[in-house]
Amino acid sequence: MVLDFRVLGPAEVTADGRPVRLGGSRPLIVLAGLLLRANRVVPVDELGRWLWNDDRRRSKGALQTYVLRLRRALGDQVAIRTESGGYLIELDDDLLDLTRFRALAVRGKAAMDRGESRRAAAHFAEALGQWRGPALLNVESDALHRDEAGQLAEERLRVREQWADALLEVGEYGTVVPELTRLTRENPLRERLHEQLMTALYRSGRQAEALEVYRRISGVLADELGLDPGPSLQRTRQAILTGADHDTAPALYRLGVEPQVPRQLPADLRTFSGRECDLKALHALLPEAAGAGTSTPIASIEGMGGIGKTTLAVHFAHEIADRFPGGQVYINLRGYGPGEPVEPSAALETMLTALGVPCEAIPGDLDGRAASWRTHTAGRRLLILLDNANRTEQVSPLLPGPGCLVVITSRWQLRALVATHGAHRIALEELGDEDAVALLAATIGFDRVARDPAAAERFVRYCGGLPLAIRILAVRAAQFPDLALDEFVGSLDSDVLGSFDLADGEGTNIRSVFSYSYQALQPSTARLLRLLGLLTGVDFTAPAAAAVAGLDVAATRPMLETLAAAHLLAQPRPGRYQFHDLIRAYAASQVDSASEGDAALDRLLGWYLASALNASRLMRPERYYRLLELDDLEGGLTFGSYHEALDWFGEECANLIAAVHLARRRGRDDVCWKLAWLLQSYFVTRSRLDDWRSVFAVALEAARASGHRPGEAGILSGLGVVNGVARQYAESRRYLEQVLAIQRELGAREGEARAQYNLAMAAHNLEDCAWAYEHGAQALAIVRELGLGHFEASVLRALGDICTSMGDHEQALRLADAALAILGPDGRPVDTRFTQHTRGLALIGLGRFEEGIACIRDSVEMFFAMDEQYEAADVLAQLGQVYLRHGDAAQARECWLRSVRLLTELGHPDADDVRAKLAALVVVGV
Numbered sequence: 001m002v003l004d005f006r007v008l009g010p011a012e013v014t015a016d017g018r019p020v021r022l023g024g025s026r027p028l029i030v031l032a033g034l035l036l037r038a039n040r041v042v043p044v045d046e047l048g049r050w051l052w053n054d055d056r057r058r059s060k061g062a063l064q065t066y067v068l069r070l071r072r073a074l075g076d077q078v079a080i081r082t083e084s085g086g087y088l089i090e091l092d093d094d095l096l097d098l099t100r101f102r103a104l105a106v107r108g109k110a111a112m113d114r115g116e117s118r119r120a121a122a123h124f125a126e127a128l129g130q131w132r133g134p135a136l137l138n139v140e141s142d143a144l145h146r147d148e149a150g151q152l153a154e155e156r157l158r159v160r161e162q163w164a165d166a167l168l169e170v171g172e173y174g175t176v177v178p179e180l181t182r183l184t185r186e187n188p189l190r191e192r193l194h195e196q197l198m199t200a201l202y203r204s205g206r207q208a209e210a211l212e213v214y215r216r217i218s219g220v221l222a223d224e225l226g227l228d229p230g231p232s233l234q235r236t237r238q239a240i241l242t243g244a245d246h247d248t249a250p251a252l253y254r255l256g257v258e259p260q261v262p263r264q265l266p267a268d269l270r271t272f273s274g275r276e277c278d279l280k281a282l283h284a285l286l287p288e289a290a291g292a293g294t295s296t297p298i299a300s301i302e303g304m305g306g307i308g309k310t311t312l313a314v315h316f317a318h319e320i321a322d323r324f325p326g327g328q329v330y331i332n333l334r335g336y337g338p339g340e341p342v343e344p345s346a347a348l349e350t351m352l353t354a355l356g357v358p359c360e361a362i363p364g365d366l367d368g369r370a371a372s373w374r375t376h377t378a379g380r381r382l383l384i385l386l387d388n389a390n391r392t393e394q395v396s397p398l399l400p401g402p403g404c405l406v407v408i409t410s411r412w413q414l415r416a417l418v419a420t421h422g423a424h425r426i427a428l429e430e431l432g433d434e435d436a437v438a439l440l441a442a443t444i445g446f447d448r449v450a451r452d453p454a455a456a457e458r459f460v461r462y463c464g465g466l467p468l469a470i471r472i473l474a475v476r477a478a479q480f481p482d483l484a485l486d487e488f489v490g491s492l493d494s495d496v497l498g499s500f501d502l503a504d505g506e507g508t509n510i511r512s513v514f515s516y517s518y519q520a521l522q523p524s525t526a527r528l529l530r531l532l533g534l535l536t537g538v539d540f541t542a543p544a545a546a547a548v549a550g551l552d553v554a555a556t557r558p559m560l561e562t563l564a565a566a567h568l569l570a571q572p573r574p575g576r577y578q579f580h581d582l583i584r585a586y587a588a589s590q591v592d593s594a595s596e597g598d599a600a601l602d603r604l605l606g607w608y609l610a611s612a613l614n615a616s617r618l619m620r621p622e623r624y625y626r627l628l629e630l631d632d633l634e635g636g637l638t639f640g641s642y643h644e645a646l647d648w649f650g651e652e653c654a655n656l657i658a659a660v661h662l663a664r665r666r667g668r669d670d671v672c673w674k675l676a677w678l679l680q681s682y683f684v685t686r687s688r689l690d691d692w693r694s695v696f697a698v699a700l701e702a703a704r705a706s707g708h709r710p711g712e713a714g715i716l717s718g719l720g721v722v723n724g725v726a727r728q729y730a731e732s733r734r735y736l737e738q739v740l741a742i743q744r745e746l747g748a749r750e751g752e753a754r755a756q757y758n759l760a761m762a763a764h765n766l767e768d769c770a771w772a773y774e775h776g777a778q779a780l781a782i783v784r785e786l787g788l789g790h791f792e793a794s795v796l797r798a799l800g801d802i803c804t805s806m807g808d809h810e811q812a813l814r815l816a817d818a819a820l821a822i823l824g825p826d827g828r829p830v831d832t833r834f835t836q837h838t839r840g841l842a843l844i845g846l847g848r849f850e851e852g853i854a855c856i857r858d859s860v861e862m863f864f865a866m867d868e869q870y871e872a873a874d875v876l877a878q879l880g881q882v883y884l885r886h887g888d889a890a891q892a893r894e895c896w897l898r899s900v901r902l903l904t905e906l907g908h909p910d911a912d913d914v915r916a917k918l919a920a921l922v923v924v925g926v
Contacts, residue, residue, distance in 0.1 A: 003077055005096045007035050008152070009132030011073065011139050023069040026051060029141045030066045034080065034089040036148050038096055040767075043086040043807030045845075050144040085807060087208070090130050098152075101130040112162065117169035124163035131156060146885050149886065150224045154916055164196045173204045184213070188220050189919030191229060192912065195236045200239045210240050225897060226921055230904060230911070260356035264330040265385065266310075268318040271442035271471075274435025275312050281426050282316045285405065286323065296399060298406045298421055300414045303428035304567040305513040305578060306468030309409040310387055312428065314324055317385055317407060324405065326380035329354055334410050335390025336516040338506065344397040351398070353386075370397040377401045386411075392416040411517055413565040430465030430580065433457055436511050439467060443474035448485060455486035462489060462499075464581045472500045472508050476520065496585050514586040519565055525559040526590075529568060531600045533587025534577070536662050537655030539578035543637060544655070547607030548600050576651075601662070605671045608659045609678070610636025611652075615645035616681040622831075623681065624754055627714045628674050646867055649682035653691070660695050664702050673711045680718045684725065687870035687906045692722040713742040713751060717758060723872075724762055727909075731764035733762040753782035757795050764802050772802045793819040793835065800838040809845030816842055833862035837875055844882060853882070873902035893921055 004014045011032040013020040022028050033042055035051050047063060049447040071080055079090040093099040108123030123471040135152040136145060160183060167176040180197040187193055194217045201210035214229070214237045221227045229237075278301075301309045321328055329351050333342045348369035352362050355376050363369050377384075378401025389395045389410040399406060399421065408414065408423070417423040431439065437456045446597035449456045459477075463469035476499075477488050492499045500510035509514070518526060528549050532540070535548065547558040560577055563569040568587075569577045577588070591597045610633045617625065618639055639645040649656075656679055663672035676699030682693035696718050699910060703711040720735035736759045743751035756779035776799040783792045800815035816839035823831045840855030856879050863872035880895035896918050903911035 001075075001077065003074070005035055005091065006132070007032055007314065008097045008101060008130050010137045010154075010888040011035070020073055022073050023066075024462050025140045026062075027066045027069045027073070028142060029139055030063070030087075031070055031089075032088060032136055032139045032141075033144060035091070035096060035098065038089055038091045038099065041083045041086045045807055047087065050141045050147070053141065053143045066787075083495045097130040101127045101159075102129070102155075105155075105162070108159070108162060108166070112166060112169075121163055121170065121172075124159055124166060127159055128156070128163065143885070146887075150917075150920055152922070154913075156191070157193075157916070161192050161196065161748060164193075164200075168199060168203070171203070173200045176200050177204065181392065187919055188217070189224060189743060189915065189922050191217065191233050191915060192222075195233050198233075198236050198240065207240060211237065214240075224899075225918060227897075227904075230915070231907075254469070260327075260354070261325075261552070262327040262329050262354040263515060264354060265317050265321065265328045266314050266330060268315050269311050272311065272315045272441060272588045273439035273442060274431050275308070275315075275428075278312060278426050278428060279316060279319075281424070282407070283320075285424060286320060296402055296404055296406060297420075298399070298408065298417065298423040299426060300417055300423045301407065301409045301426045301428065302567060303410055304466075304583060305517055305866040306466045306510060306582075307428045307430070307567075308467035309411075309428060312388065313385055313407050313409050315548070317383055320405075321383060324381050324383040326377075326382040326404075327355075328383040330385045330387065332387045333389045333394055335388045335394060337388065340518075341390050341394065342573035344394055345369055347398055352376065355380075366397060373398070377404055379403045380509075383407070389414070392420075396421070405473065411567050413567070415565070421824065423775065430471070431460070432465065433460060436460035436463070436465050436467075436823065439470050440474050441608060443471065444478045444485075445481075445642070448481070452485045455484070457488055458489050458889055459485060460498075463494065466580065466582060468508075468513065469500050470583060470640045472510065475502055497582065500582075509876060510582060511586065511589075514583060517568055518586070518590065521562070521568075525562050528556065528559045529563055530587045530590040530592075531596075532569075533584050533589075534591070534597055534600055535579075535584075535604070535655075535658075537652075539576045540655065541574065541575055541577070541651075544604065544607065545577070547635070548604040550603055551599075577616075601666060602668075605634055605659060605663055605668055605675070606633075608652075608656060609671055609675055610634060611648070612636070612656060612675060612678040614638050615648050616678045618642050618645040619685065620681040622739060622794065624714070624750065627710055627751075628677065630674070642866060645754055646682070646685065649679075650686070653679075653688070657691060657695055660698055664698050669702035669706040670708065670711075673699040673706070673708070673715055675699075676702075677711070677714050680721070684721065685866070685868050685870075687725065687908050689722060689726050689908075693719070695818055696722065709742055709746055710748065710751065713746075713748075713755070715737045716742070720758055720762065724758075724765060727765075729762060729765040733759065733766065736762050749782055750786055750788065753779045753786070753788070753791070753795075756782070757791075757798060759781065760795075760798050760802065764798075764805060767805070769802055773799065773806070776802060779862075789822055790831065793822040793831070796822070797835040797838050800835075800842060804838070804841045804845055807845070809842045812842035813846065833859050833868075833871075849886060853879070856882070869902050870906055870908060873899045873906070873908070873914075874910065876902075877910065877917075880914075880917065888923060893918065896921075 001015050003020075006012050006014070007437065012027055013022065013031070022031060028049060029051050033047055044060060044063065048060070051066075067080060074080070081088045081090065088206075093103065097333070104123050104127035108120045108127060110116075111120035111123055138144070144458070160179075164180055165178050177197070177200045180193060181201060184190065184197055194213055198210040198213045201207075201213065214233065217233070218229055221229060230841050231236065262408055282299055285299055301311050301313050316327060329348055331342070331350060333347060335341050344743055345366045348366070349362055352369065352373055353359065357372070357376060363372055380403065382400060383403040384398075384400055384404055384406045386395055386398055386406065386408045389408050390412055392414050395408055395417065408417075414423060414425070418425055428564060437449060437453070437460055440456055440460055442593040459473065460470055463473055477483075477485065481487060488584045497511050521529065528545065528551075530658050531548050532545055535544070542553050542557050542560055545560060546553045549556060560569065564577065568583055569579060571577055609630070612627070613628070613633060616623065616638050619642055637648065639648060656675060660672055660676050660679070663669070663675065676695045679695060680692065682688070696715055699715045700712065700719065703715050716735050717739045720732045720739065723729070723732035723735065736755060740752065740755040743755050756775045760772045760776035760779060763775055776795060780792065780795045780799065783795055796815045796819035800812040800819070803809070803812035803815060819835045820832060820839070836855045837859035840852040840859065843852030843855060856875060860872050860875050860879070863869075863875065876895045876899035880892040880899065883889070883895060884892040896914050900911055900914040900918065903914060
């Protein structure tokens with residue numbers, strides 16, 4: 001007799017194709033529950049809840065009767081065993097439609113991973129063929145449906161999505177569009193289905209219909225959940241939209257001189273590109289300048305060497321020259337560059353002469369010349385371009401009388417000119433990619449750029465968006481018109497600065513252009529600049545700059561302000577500084593010697609390590625800091641609170657990651673893995689999974705290269721934890737088993753205890769509760785032997801979670817209370833937040849619903865208080881499930897909405913699961 005067990009549709013058993021009579025609806029509920037947990041123990045309490053829908057008047061005797069009926073109906077071919085605390089049905093995988101469905105889905109996923117999309121589609125279709133309707137269709141148990149049917153429907157829907165993905169890969173749009181259309185109607189908030197339908201319609205040439213799908217789900221999400229579409233759905237829409245699968249001079253007349261009208265502007269550049277916002281700001285000065293008022297508008301165009309200050313000023317001047325009939329005066333003040341800066345007195349003599357003032361009429365002293373200049377310019381509506389100024393003191397005497405417009409260019413921030421004369425500062429930034437590519441195309445030809453737009457973008461990014469660098473490199477590329485642009489970019493020297501030299505004068509040699517600013521610095525400030533060039537992070541602070549230079553912060557701040565004023569550093573916001581990439585390369589090239597650079601690097605890495613240690617200890621005091629052997633480390637920042645430490649990690653995360661990589665490249669392997677290990681305190685708080693994995697991969701290489709076995713174990717442990725957070729439980733366990741082996745090899749008892757603790761949680765995640773409890777018990781024995789009180793509380797809490805999963809809620813509550821007792825009545829959130837969650841689950845399992853909910857809500861508030869957004873979101877998602885099981889769909893919805901918003905903001909994959917739960921609530925009319 002061949003038996004077949006089915007739960008995917010009406011629950012039933014057939015023998016040789018004929019239904020087996022089970023003796024009523026109650027035995028069917030028991031059988032369905034056992035089949036859903038085939039080959040695992042199902043606690044009596046859980047079976048009772050499914051039978052009597054949470055009614056307290058449960059009968060163990062009745063349950064035993066129903067089990068007896070099942071045994072009689074099924075005969076000797078299938079064993080239903082009585083186990084401690086529950087029952088277990090032994091069943092071969094091929095006898096149950098649910099296990100067949102899951103096995104076929106796994107095969108389909110494996111085929112997709114191998115790129116065998118058509119075979120994957122066949123496996124997925126076969127898996128879906130196991131379904132004969134909604135799961136447990138004929139099972140009369142509200143509790144069982146709440147607990148299980150929704151999850152099974154979610155599994156089915158995910159396989160449908162995978163089936164659709166496979167058909168999209170092979171171009172079977174005609175097959176997939178009707179099914180996706182039906183599924184999106186049934187699941188109006190399921191974003192992945194809508195995304196697939198949009199893709200299928202678009203690839204079928206039905207772009208308008210694809211966009212209508214987006215408009216429809218956007219409206220439903222807004223109306224039902226108050227949410228915008230998720231990032232993936234928005235990217236699909238953008239890809240569809242873009243087609244991607246992305247007057248008078250009375251003073252002169254009194255002198256008997258005919259006034260001259262100077263036309264001194266340099267030639268405008270034919271290939272000018274971009275700067276629309278900056279041009280708009282300059283044009284905004286014109287109405288006031290063109291009138292006969294008493295003011296003198298001043299525009300100060302500022303920026304680093306090569307940024308295009310003079311080019312913009314000259315282009316603007318040519319655009320508006322006809323609005324200044326008095327003429328245009330131009331002078332290069334040589335504030336930066338070869339030769340000495342032009343003295344104000346000499347500049348005034350040159351400009352007065354340009355207006356036709358006889359030499360003998362020009363006063364000899366500076367004040368006299370400045371007064372004469374104002375007299376002869378008043379009311380003439382002149383445009384005056386003062387190029388390459390170095391300080392406010394150089395240009396202040398050159399300001400004309402009213403009715404003129406002054407445009408100044410400088411590498412220096414002319415802040416005093418703003419304060420004393422109301423100048424309008426226009427700080428130039430690098431060109432955006434679009435404008436930079438347009439500038440490149442104007443030099444080498446639009447056709448050449450159009451043939452390989454990706455190479456053109458790489459070209460301008462290599463130049464850092466710096467107009468002068470683009471022009472220099474474009475001239476070099478133009479020498480080889482038949483060479484593909486990507487080949488030209490690939491041929492560039494490893495010496496980046498060497499690429500920007502036309503060997504035809506200092507004006508087209510980027511090193512020379514930058515050197516003018518560098519040489520104008522005081523020696524101590526120049527030293528700071530070149531040492532800062534060793535930094536590889538995105539930006540830096542004054543304390544980091546002080547560390548790299550070996551100075552105190554008070555001495556460093558004024559030098560940083562000088563470098564920012566000289567546009568050698570940018571200051572995107574108060575207290576933080578950053579380099580342009582080419583300036584950074586120039587600064588680093590000026591380091592006097594390898595020893596100077598090595599000493600600066602060691603100071604910087606030591607400062608980062610000390611600061612990260614101080615921050616981590618505040619955030620995660622329970623970690624195993626003895627591993628680092630850094631008890632005497634000094635010199636880093638200190639923090640007054642948990643949130644100060646968290647904020648510092650947030651601000652410095654990119655720099656700390658860069659420091660990990662820098663330490664590895666420069667052979668500081670001990671610093672590399674230790675800094676990475678400390679970063680885990682931040683990564684776990686903010687759920688930075690991708691950064692966590694990539695940083696720890698580098699750190700593992702470093703720990704092994706240094707031969708530091710405890711360090712290797714620490715990094716492997718971090719890799720185990722991150723894979724657990726990412727729901728890659730088998731991979732997590734693999735790493736943690738390596739950790740346990742190393743700790744036993746070293747005889748490190750505390751390390752072994754921590755490895756056992758982590759393995760307990762990994763096994764728990766894999767639903768291997770027996771192994772989980774065994775690992776936890778071994779960890780507990782060691783921590784009690786060593787007297788590690790706070791860690792003992794963590795282990796007790798983990799054992800409590802395992803007991804909850806095993807259905808032993810009384811023991812779970814005892815363990816949670818024991819953990820809280822160790823932590824004391826005034827336990828801080830950093831110590832008690834997880835244990836409160838454990839206690840709440842145990843209380844709910846014991847039927848003390850209100851007490852349990854209160855504990856879990858307390859834990860959520862603690863996670864929020866510590867800015868642990870992922871943990872808060874995860875517990876809210878669980879709490880929503882608890883509410884739903886107890887019939888409170890409104891509270892479940894509230895919890896899931898809070899959770900999905902947090903997870904979406906974090907970019908965590910769990911967001912899709914919670915969105916699906918919300919969508920299921922809408923489908924059933926909640």
